[in-house]
Amino acid sequence: MTGSAPQRPRFGANYTPTSGWFHHWLDFDLDAVRADLDSVAALGLDHVRVFPLWPLFQPNRTLIRPRAVEQLAALVDAAGERGLDVAVDGLQGHLSSFDFLPSWTRTWHRRNLFTDPDVVDGQAAYLRTLAAALRGRPNFLGMTVGNEINQFSGDPHPDPDRITPGQADAWLRRMLAACEQGAPGRLHLHASYDAAWYLDDHPFTPWHSARIGAATAVHSWVFNGTAQRYGAASTATAQHAAYLVELAKAWADDPARPVWLQEVGAPAPHITAEDAARFTAATVAAVLDCPGLWGVTWWCSHDVDRTLADFPELEYGLGLLTTDRAVKPAGARLAEAVAEARNGWQPPRPRTTAVVVATGDEVAAPKRSVCGPGGAVFEAFMRLTEAGARPTTVLAERAEDRAHLAARGITEVVHPHDVRSL
Known part of the structure; x- marks a missing residue:
């Protein structure tokens, strides 16, 4: 991909059905799906990310339900009729605080999700089947x-399937190979929540995110300590998504590797309902200033119906639209940003100042907490931004690699301790 022309960023939403949330697969109503997708398309978005619940589609290791696959295909077709492209998550694992794992991996059939040969064979068959159908x-x-399936691999999950970084690497490559076998040449990738970037010794690493798959996915949630530590109106909160996009580039082998902001939202009470539109505008403006951005996919399309119980409070109001498909202020502001970007988008200039990222080892990154909120790399990036710079990041192992720096347009390398002294 090196040397390819910059592509205009994509804008989409993670599709949360208005009727039954992701449980809608149990009572699939294509007319309701069509109405939901009409309301998404009306915002000017160009794609959705959808979530077939793994236990419902593959309730037994050797049973992938044909009717469920047909319903997924019908959803994809309905989206296409409305000008929407579709990205499909296979092994969600975790959505909005709930775990979704098939019974053949739990309790009496407890087996490691990442290393048990039978489980891995079943997962590969499932992903290959979905991809081939589409x-x-x-x-x-x-x-x-899968959606943030890395959270099953270690703390703070209450019942983790512990693995090593090497085992995570092997599992990811096997799963992506299955996707490629089913649908060659499509945008197949994996997605981790930010433990991969910020949590020391987590088995899914920045290296995995930036080296495996067709693009790097980042999920930006400011309830991870950013908004609490720095405040809702802070530079750090507005720039968190852009920071993750730029942090991902430190580990990429290809300077032109695309980065997909695959999840970002305005969680209450950290971002109040009255402040959601401002936060949306600030976040989108920041990430659009990042070269190599594949796109922005907002979490989520529609609110969660409050008749559904036991969700964390913040999950109910994250939609761009209500459960009645009315546009909320954040949705209106995102629609404006989409229109503005399409009418006047220009490729961002290279970010010429790079903060050095030293995590102890570029592959395992045992000291990656320096990248998280409160860490030296994080704070150096934000201080430079407040001073008017447009920083990016570079691994310590590459900080003196002139060819690498030149390929990324970096002309100045700064260490975090030097930024703190400014």
């Missing part, structure tokens, strides 16, 4: 292996 549809973007 391969002929022009609006099918590709598969994401």
Whole structure:
């Protein structure tokens, strides 16, 4: 991909059905789906990311329900009729505080999700089946292996399937190979929550995110300590998504590797309902100033119906639209940003100042907490931004690699301790 022309960023939403949330697969109503997708398309968005619940689609290791796959295909077709491309998550694992794992991996059948040969064979067959069913549809973007499934691999999950970084690497490559076998040449990737970037010794690493798959996915949630530590109106909170996009580039082998902001939202009470539109505008403006951005996919399309119980409070109001499909202030502001970007988008200039990222080892990154909120790299990036710079990041192992720096347009390298002394 090196040397390819910059592409205009994509704008989309993670599709949360208004009727039954992701449980809608149990009572699939294509007319309701069509109405939801009409309201998404009306915002000017160009894609959705959808979530077939793994236990419902593959309730037994050797049973992938044909009717469920047909319903997924019908959803993809309905989206295409409305000008929307579709990215499909396979092994969600975790959504909005709930775990979704099939019974053949739990309790009496407890087996490691990442290393048990039978489980891995079943997962690969499932991903390959979904991809193959959609391969002929022009609006099918590709598969994401799963939604933040890295959270099952270690703390703070209450019942983790512990693995090593090497085992995580092998599992990811096996899963993505299955996606590629099912639908060659599509945008197949994997997605981790920010423990991969910020949590020391987490088995899914920045290296995995930036080196495996067709693009790097980042999920930006300011309830991770950013908004609490720095404040809702702070530079750090407004720039958190852009920071993750630029942090991802430190580990990429290809300077032109695309980065997909695959999840970002305005969580209450950290971002109040009255402040959501401002936060949306600030976040989008910041990430659009990042070279190599594949796109922005907002979490989420529609609110969660309050008749559904036991969600954390913040999950109910994250939608761009209400459960009645009315546009909320954040949705209106995102629609404005989309229109503005399409009418006047210009490729961002290279970010010429790079903060050095030293995590002890570029592959395992045992000291990656320096990158998280309160860490030296994080704070140096934000201080430079407040001073008017447009920083990026570079690994300590590459900080003197002139060819690498030149390929990324970096002309100045700064260490975090030097920024603190400014």
